[in-house]
Amino acid sequence: MTNDSSLCPIHSGLEAFPYFYYLVFLAGIFGSAFATWAFRQKDTEHPCVSIYLSNLLTADFLLTLALPVKITVDLGVAPWKLQIFHCQVTACLIYINMYLSIIFLAFVSLERCLQLVQGCKVYRIQEPGFAKMISVVVWLMVLLIMVPNMVIPIQDIEEKPDVGCMEFKSEFGRNWHLLTTFICIAIFLNFSVIIVLSNILVIRQLYRSKDDDSYPRVKRTLLSTLLVTAGYIVCFVPYHLVRIPYTLSQVELISDCASRALLYRAKEATLLLAVSNLCLDPILYYHLSKAFRAKVTQTFASQAQKETPGGGSNAPHTEGTAVSAC
Incomplete structure (x- = not known):
């Protein structure tokens, strides 16, 4: 597996993408700053949802740290050492944010579903202590998967334009990257099931409550649930549809240069959609x-x-x- 960019240059032709990332960064940092200020007031009505949203906000902060570096690298003005730093650190922060967002959005959906379907009945999963414990477990799990991509030693290569991050990786680093990709896809699939099932139960309960006096309040819950679902689908589903074939192109199981270039552009376009969750999260905070x-x-x-x-x-x-x- 060579991934030599000089034999197949696939990292060009994306000059407009950094400007979209710049807009996402500006909108996201403003929304995250306002959310940080607003969350100083605790939500006593739905403490578990508040805990999950606070963790989502922390993950967004990691993304705001990573985006300026990615923008600089994608513009082609980054020095060589910054390109290496991006491949080792900031690119991993983007994926840490992505999978933390997926997991905590699933927990938010599950919590809102239990509140609506079960009413005042409280399960262990709905207690604030459990929400704090599971949040710590989620962070440790995601970091355990992602951090090795940052610390596994890279190989020295000659400085050149149009270099891909895979070219810096050693054989062990490439194998770990491949393993990480399939673990993360499994995370996506499993927590997607949670979100889909939660929303099916919500819709079922809403249908039963359509003639109830409390229906206006239930409609607000439906709106917030649909926003979570719509944001999830738009941001994360396209990326994961592209992720598997793109990974196969990285390990050169798909070796045709034109196909690899097309998959790289598709990956970058869908990654931009995934990063745009930084803009949508403040809207979710407002409704949830x-x-x-x-x-x-x-x-x-x-x-x-x-x-x-x-x-x-x-x-x-x-x-x-x-x-x-x-």
């Missing part, structure tokens, strides 16, 4: 966290009060109504 909604409502109500001439007496009433409606 009462504390986050209250903070957003309070912020914009205060701003509206300042901008309303002579309307100071109406602002408190507006804010209270908005918060109670959430």
Whole structure:
């Protein structure tokens, strides 16, 4: 397995991608900063969901650290050592974020499903202590899978343009990369099942509650669940459809140069969709966290009060109504 870019240059023709990554980075860092500030107010109504969302926010922070380096490398202006650093570290941070996001979105979907289907009945999985414990286990599992890709020694190669990360890897590093890929695909498939089953149960319960007086509240839960599902499908499903054939091209089981170039472009396009979850997560926080909604409502109500001439007496009433409606 050579993966020599001089024999098959596949890493060109993606000049527009860094600018899309730049837009994702700007939107994501603004949303994550606001979410960090808003999450200082704890959600006492749904503490487990709040715990999972806080972990999702932490994973997003890792992604915001990685994106500037990827943008610099993709623009072709990165020095050689930064390209090596990207292949060893920041590329791995992107995938750490991806699989942490997948897992915690699955737990959020499961928690929301249990809240709706079981009502006030509480299982062990719905206790905050369990949510904290499982969050630690998830982080350790993902890091155990991904960190070896950062620490396995790389091989020295001659400095050249259009180099791929696989060219830096030793034989052991390539084998671990291959193993990691299939483990991560298994993670994706298993937690996709959780999300799909959770949503099927939610839809079933909603159908049973369509004539209930509490249906407006149930509709809000449906909206938040559909947002999680739609964001999940758009961001992560295309990437994993491409991931297996692209990995086969990396190990040269698919050796045709034109096919490898096409798969590389497809991987980069779907990876951009996966990274865009950084923009969508603040929307999920708004719909899934009462504390986050209250903070957003309070912020914009205060701003509206300042901008309303002579309307100071109406602002408190507006804010209270908005918060109670959430």
